[in-house]
Amino acid sequence: xxxxxxxxxxxxxxxxxxxxxxxxxxxxxxxxxxxxxxxxxxxxxxxxxxxxxxxxxxxxxxxxxxxxxxxxxxxxxxxxxxxxxxxxxxxxxxxxxxxxxxxxxxxxxxxxxxxxxxxxxxxxxxxxxxxxxxxxxxxxxxxxxxxxxxx
Amino acid sequence: xxxxxxxxxxxxxxxxxxxxxxxxxxxxxxxxxxxxxxxxxxxxxxxxxxxxxxxxxxxxxxxxxxxxxxxxxxxxxxxxxxxxxxxxxxxxxxxxxxxxxxxxxxxxxxxxxxxxxxxxxxxxxxxxxxxxxxxxxxxxxxxxxxxxxxxxxxxxxxxxxxxxxxxxxxxxxxxxxxxxxxxxxxxxxxxxxxxxxxxxxxxxxxxxxxxxxxxxxxxxxxxxxxxxxxxxxxxxxxx
Numbered sequence: 001x002x003x004x005x006x007x008x009x010x011x012x013x014x015x016x017x018x019x020x021x022x023x024x025x026x027x028x029x030x031x032x033x034x035x036x037x038x039x040x041x042x043x044x045x046x047x048x049x050x051x052x053x054x055x056x057x058x059x060x061x062x063x064x065x066x067x068x069x070x071x072x073x074x075x076x077x078x079x080x081x082x083x084x085x086x087x088x089x090x091x092x093x094x095x096x097x098x099x100x101x102x103x104x105x106x107x108x109x110x111x112x113x114x115x116x117x118x119x120x121x122x123x124x125x126x127x128x129x130x131x132x133x134x135x136x137x138x139x140x141x142x143x144x145x146x147x148x149x150x151x
Numbered sequence: 152x153x154x155x156x157x158x159x160x161x162x163x164x165x166x167x168x169x170x171x172x173x174x175x176x177x178x179x180x181x182x183x184x185x186x187x188x189x190x191x192x193x194x195x196x197x198x199x200x201x202x203x204x205x206x207x208x209x210x211x212x213x214x215x216x217x218x219x220x221x222x223x224x225x226x227x228x229x230x231x232x233x234x235x236x237x238x239x240x241x242x243x244x245x246x247x248x249x250x251x252x253x254x255x256x257x258x259x260x261x262x263x264x265x266x267x268x269x270x271x272x273x274x275x276x277x278x279x280x281x282x283x284x285x286x287x288x289x290x291x292x293x294x295x296x297x298x299x300x301x302x303x304x305x306x307x308x309x310x311x312x313x314x315x316x317x318x319x320x321x322x323x324x325x326x327x328x329x330x331x332x333x334x335x336x337x338x339x340x341x342x343x344x345x346x347x348x349x350x351x352x353x354x355x356x357x358x359x360x361x362x363x364x365x366x367x368x369x370x371x372x373x374x375x376x377x378x379x380x381x382x383x384x385x386x387x388x389x390x
Contacts, residue, residue, distance in 0.1 A: 041231070044231035044234045044235055045231060047234045047237075048230045048231055048233075048234050051234070061295065061298045061299070061302075061379045062295060062375055062376065062379060063233075063292060063293075063294040063295060063375065064230070065229070065230040065231075065233035065234055066233060066292065066295075066371075066372050066375050068230070068233065068234040069233055069234050069235075069236050069237045069240075069368070069372055070237070070372065071234075071237075072234050072235075072237035072238070073237035073240055073241055076237060076238070076241040077241065077244070082238060082241055082242075086238055087238060087242065090235040090238035090239065091239075093228075093231075093232055093235050094232060094235055094236065094239070094354075094357050094364070095357070095358075097232055097350070097353065097354035097357060098178070098196055098197050098322075098351070098354040098355065098358075099174075099175070099178045099200075099225065100225055100226065100228050100229045100232055100354075101197050101229070101315070101318065101350065101351050101354065102174050102177065102178055102197060102200045102201060102204070102222070102225065103174060103218075103219060103222035103223065103225050103226040104226060104229075104293065104311075104315060105197055105198075105200070105201035105315050105319070106201050106204045106205055106208070106215065106218060106219075106222070107215060107219070107311065107312075107315070108201065108205070108312050108315055108316070109205045109208065109209070109215055110215050110308070111308050111309060111311070111312045114306065114308065114309045114312065115309075115312060118278050118279065118282050120276065121272075121273050121276035121277060121278040121282070122273065122278065122282065122286065122313070123316075124272060124273075124276060125268075125269050125272040125273035125276065125278070125286055126269070126286070126289065126313060126316050126317055126320060127320060128268065128272050129265060129268040129269040129272055129286075129289075129290075129317075130290075130317055130320040130321050130324060130347055130348070131324060131328060132264060132268045133261055133264045133265040133268060133290060133343075133346065133347040134321060134324060134325055134328045134329070134343045134344070134347045134348075135328050135332060135343075136260065136261065136264050137257050137258075137260065137261035137264070137339075137342060137343040137346045137347065137370075138328065138329045138332060138334050138339045138340060138342070138343035139332065139334070139339075140253075140256060140257045140260050140261070141250075141253055141254070141257035141336070141338060141339035141342040141343060142332075142334045142336050142339040144250075144252065144253035144256055144257065145250045145253040145254075145257075145336055145338050145339055146336065147253075
């Protein structure tokens, strides 16, 4: 290569070829990153599909995605490590998990009149029950968890 | 001129573009307000986005069905995202293994508490039987809660509303309650939020810490099972 450049220096502008090479490398790494997104999405969809099929086959009263979560979890344990980029990709997806609840949340408007009929008992029951459940569960987990963490 | 505008409006409201843009813009505005209020948990981005969208839909007279035709693409991602919760859970597997018994006990107690407190309070306040039963499974993730509600004689659509409101309430109160109780164990915070407030709480817990997020996702999954098993038993004891 060096000989070739010496032999005919005007044939290839060295600086320009280096820049081109760097650009090509960067493009390639971006393509690879995108390509890793596809196996990740396939994994999620296949796990969810297995979950949905399991639910339908056995008539379970659990949602397919929750079974799918268990399937992926078991698969990660069996293979012993999560594949490259799964962590960063799942972090990116889960960082905006809240957004995904917005369409279902807007669905509350459909049943507004159901709430109106017994607004006070329903809202009070939800608020107080939520606070009690949070407090009691955190207290139990804190108490038992700190005992179990000790060797 | 107005005819032209109307033509564009009719075209756009039939395509998913409007609903998708509206959902993302409203959510982004909610996040922006949340940050402006120094991450005050009471300024919840999901709640703000829902309020903004409901107001706009009511103002323009757009039906939820029309909105959902576009927004379903965001809604669909809930499934794969729930599956993806296995990744943070796997990362915290050692911590999960070490506190397995504590997790099981906490989730079962939490699930029973959620059911009994909702039933007890709404009964004491004079709610109808149908409403009481609809509120019982409200801490489980939506499809489980609606299924259980139907099974025990509740109103699944009212349960769906109760589930969403509980999720938002749990996301708003989770960190505050545990801070008041001086509980700083991220595992306890995660389990409490996941049991009480399913996916909406888990989304909030993930923003707090990876440990809390992983434990919350686990608690959500376990509480789905616990609710499906325990709430029908609690309901049958009501007679």
